[in-house]
Amino acid sequence: MSFYEDLAAALDAEGIESRVNDDTLFVPISSGVEIQFDVTNELLPAANIYIAAAPEPGDGETIPDADEEEFEAVLVSAVFSVDAAVDAVLDHMATDAIVDLVDELVTDPDGRFGDLQFTAVEGEPIMVRSPAADNSELDIVIDIVDGEPTATVTLTTFDPDLESLLDDQLNGVDSPVDDEVIEELIACFLAEGLILPEQTMGLGTYTDFSRLLTVMPFIAEHVAEWEEDLTNTADDYDALFGDIGENWSLEDDGDDLEDFDLDGDDSEGKSIR
Structure with a gap:
């Protein structure tokens, strides 16, 4: 032959x-x-x-x-x-198949994804992300697993106070702030009891991308409800282990946060400029 x-x-x-x-x-x-x-x-x-x-x-x-x-x-x-x-x-x-899926998610040509607006996230593996509800993100990670393209969907809900805390810390900083600095600030907030840990919810792993696109409108419709449930889960954590933030404040104990040179003037701190 x-x-x-x-x-x-x-x-x-x-x-x-x-x-x-x-x-x-x-x-x-x-x-x-x-x-x-x-x-x-x-x-x-x-x-x-x-x-x-x-x-x-x-x-x-x-x-x-x-x-x-x-x-x-x-x-x-x-x-x-x-x-x-x-x-x-x-x-x-x-x-x-991966390129087609990313294009479908980012452009949403048929307007099926409600308020979700996906953008591509740089790095490996391939990921698209959308803000969801009030304090959440919806991530879809796309990779080849055992030779088969696979998409994993996760909803992550953040403490409602996180955004305002970041705004306070970064107020007056004109230069771009990279993800590493944001992650370190969040770690400081967690260590000092200013925020509760993020809550995550798995929404499935898909090798059939047509099936994923079929369930996406349902996901878009229910993210606000899921965010509320996840927030209640965080409140339950607080009830079990106490108000971990009640005795903490940036003024009372800010040793970790003071390590950051947000203005670029402290030679001993971590400058983000």
């Missing part, structure tokens, strides 16, 4: 369609993207892999069908076995 025949059979076993035309094997992975294999050595075997994207349609134009061969191909890698070729297809399909 030829390399293409072996590869087509292996892809078919994974439930992935392919076709051969003019000495090239095509694997469509979305309406506008396909993978192309070009064998360079049948005996070795060796094949170049191209990612081909349909050109953006202009006004009044439609995306060309794959059969029209108007895709613009870019060489991305080479493989030397059928197994490596299948792995490459699965990796590219996973990447395409």
Whole structure:
């Protein structure tokens, strides 16, 4: 059997369609993207892999069908076995699925997510985040787990006093403040009993991204209710262990917070300028 025949059979076993035309094997992975294999050595075997994207349609134009061969191909890698070729297809399909999900969450083209407005968070793994209700954030972490793209959704609720405390500490600071400084300030607030610990609620792990998009409107509708319940959980913690903030204030005991040079004038403090 030829390399293409072996590869087509292996892809078919994974439930992935392919076709051969003019000495090239095509694997469509979305309406506008396909993978192309070009064998360079049948005996070795060796094949170049191209990612081909349909050109953006202009006004009044439609995306060309794959059969029209108007895709613009870019060489991305080479493989030397059928197994490596299948792995490459699965990796590219996973990447395409993640890109599509992030785009759907950030743009919300159908307006299904209510007041949620997701933005991408820099770093690894891929994450999108939206403010939720009054004092919460909804995080969706997207990663490849055991070769399968997976999204994990978490609602995190913060102490209602956190924002005002941060505003007080950062008042008059004109330069940008990085996340590390914010995290250290929050740690100080917690250590000094000024705020209660954040509360988290898992909202599922999804390998079926269509299912995630189906439940997102329900999540958007119920985040305020969940925030209230999580806040009550924090109040229950306070009732069990006492009002941990009643004997503390920034004026009474601010040793940790004084370590921060918020104005950039204290050579011994941590400057955020």
